[in-house]
Amino acid sequence: MQITVNGVQHEIDVEDDMPLLWVLRDELKLTGTKYGCGIAQCGVCTVHMDGLAVRACQLRAGDAQGRQITTIEGLGTPEALHAVQDAWIEHQVAQCGYCQSGQIMSVASFLKFKPNPTDEEIDFALSSNLCRCGTYPRIREAVKTAAAKLRGEV
Amino acid sequence: MGKLKTITRRTFLVGSTAVAGGIAFGTYLAKKPLANPLESQLRVGEVTFNPWVLIDAEKITLIVPHMDMGQGVASVQAAMIAEELDLEMGQFEISFGVPDGAYYNTALAAEAVPFRSTDTGLQAETMRGLIGSVMKIMGMQVTGGSTTVPDTLNKLRIAGATARETLKLTAAIKTGVDVRDLRTASGAVHLPDGSKLLYTELATEAASLKPIHHNVLRDPKHWRLLGKPMKRLDVVAKSTGTLNYGIDLSFDDMLYAAVKLNPHKGSPLASYDDSSAKNMRGVSHILPVTGGVVAIADNSWRAFKAVEAIQCEWQKAPYPAEQGEHWQVVADSFTADRLDKIWRDDGDVQQAVNQKPDAQAEYKAPYVAHQPLEPLNAVIRNGKQKVDMWVAHQMPRFAQQKVAAITGHDQADVHIHQQYAGGSFGHRLEFENVILAAEIGQQLPDETIKLTFTREQDFAQDFTRQIGMARGQGTVKNGQVEAMDLQVATVSSSSSQGKRMDQPMPGPDKQIAEGVWNLPYAIPDFRVRAYRVPELAPTSSWRSVGASTAGFFGDCFLDELIHIAGADPLVERIRLCDDEVAKQVLIKAGELSNWHKPLKPNQGRGVAFVESFGVPVAEVVELTQTEHGIKIDQVTVVADVGRVIDPINFDNLVKGGVVWGLGHAMNCEITYADGRAQQSNYHQHAGMRMHQCPRIIVKGLENGRQVRGIGEPPVPPAAPALANAIFAATGQRIREMPFDKNIKFV
């Protein structure tokens, strides 16, 4: 089957029900998307499908066909950062960093719909992205900075 | 040497008697400098001055010997070297180096002695020195015990200074300029005429000189990097998905392995049927391993599915099958024959409590899992001459031994490639993934295989925190706490862990009552007795270890006594405090939290104080009782680490520690039924989530005489501060973790 990731079309030979997560990680070697729980509990596998945040561990490869998939690698790069990544670096959010691809992907999608979110909206939007290191306070600040950047205010 | 090795190896972790056994041989070896492991791997044109600095014509590499599990060691330790070597951040690469005795951890040993951290008497200091020597002889390269900074702050600055002085001498010889007229800055030696020689240009010539040992360190007043907010070296990679963790590694023709182990931890596999698994797509091998089975496939998910499809018969657990039985064993352990040690006995507690205590209470703390977000994994390649293993491990030299014992190679031929870890919290002190990967490699030589645990396997096999209970009784008089008698009974996570490392732990286990026996309170009658519960399910070191349970018991019970005395919780703690550094911590926490400012009727404020790893920490929790449950609004944390080395990292680690401590106290436990852990994934053991996270105010004080680590100390006071605040808001005393058994959180 064919899937499109970060604008590139790939021909892959996998079962229809292989979760997109494992297509990305093991077939395409795009390992910025992480495995944490496999059951939609932690959010580390978050990618965008047609611009919307989805859990790659829950999405069947078959259902990703014909859609635009974006991973953290496609969101921005160290040389050309996305505003959310830029804010993440400014606030030095990461500790172990393992959850951060998923946090950033969730936020990048969320801010498209809520360019000026309240604290409650931020908390609600990110309540299913787990961070075992407890970087939540910095995430909150970074989301606000990212939102301001995207609104062109900073 | 053979004999020495066995004796010290078997007796290194405390137990005063055992340590005494080690010293007889110790002094000579402990004084001898250790060989520099970089020397044997030098390539042409490279120079090394000590085990931490490597320079060639192209680049400068700094070696950071601790594992980075998110605590920021890679940046902080590199900055220590760069401070004295006059390098800017970004002018060097870092490497985790190779496992070697030269990277032994001294600070960990200093923490292991059974003396209060403030005790600098002859006996305490002698013991610290002796254990330090043992650690050196054995080359104990360990990441743990919040020692990242204390272990290396001096060592690494000396390493930087030594390299700097040697490079200056090289430049002096090369140019004929007096060395006193040379200065160094930004990776170069600067000459009086304004020209400069890059360190990389001096590498070849420097190699022919004997390094100048230079141990005069710069005054912290002149620090450029340390003590200032640092930008972590890995922050860009961690924000762009470009940092590779062990789980992300990939090699040509690599195979993927998944494992299913006996959920009755530690028991063998009885039999298995792989008939449906072995023909599944992409599956190449089904292998028996110790305690379970492994499926090998061409993709992790296919391996997961295959291993799931194997039907296994398991032998039963060596520990009680049901949780109720575990609690019963704990409850039955407050007996004379299980008394491990009386850690504190001030005044005459017996007489005080004989008279009818004003308060009596029982506390409970369950098993809790580590579950860092990156599941356990390891990549193995078992070649004929050597074995390569890529893994994140807190004790790489022990990992090396474990592998060597399985594959039959010399330890020197086992190459452990240290990886960044997606969290640990003590999980990567254990060896399950290392042993399994080695067993797989042993059966499939020359293949490169990546083993990944599913989250469910990781939960099922986690060696949890200790389970425990405490019983307290005490008296009050004239509005003051008069007597406190606490009995703490837990299993010994140190000896459970030691067993798996082939390291019997002689003597009492300091962790059982840690965080309470060492409280800096002058309660007139104060006794702390530790009881050792016989081993039940296996347990291990969990972020902040003993203090995470005993700290909760001790501070909450003291809070009960203060309440009965009718005193103010903060004022009475300050009054009782007999240590000036700790007292300042409490006072500051009161100031920053506006302790005396009245709250709304449905709100409450609680304070707790615990000292662990030599760091006194006070936390004030402020919360609101809402119709949906308790909402934690704010936590104020004050800690004294002697010196804050990186204010940003400090702030981040303290907040993370508070989230860790609160989250697990709120809603996490591992329970057993039919000998298996009942919690299998994060839906049953999540800890704190974003919407539950309070505002956290952090202040680091620098009155302590010694530099200390901050990874663990913020954890222990979080749970008692929360329980005490719940009491203040609701009048309900919470004496059992997780608290959501008895009260609802939003």
Ligand code: FES
């Ligand atoms: S791995 Fe997909 S949500 Fe956890």
Ligand code: FES
């Ligand atoms: S930074 Fe470690 S899990 Fe979030």
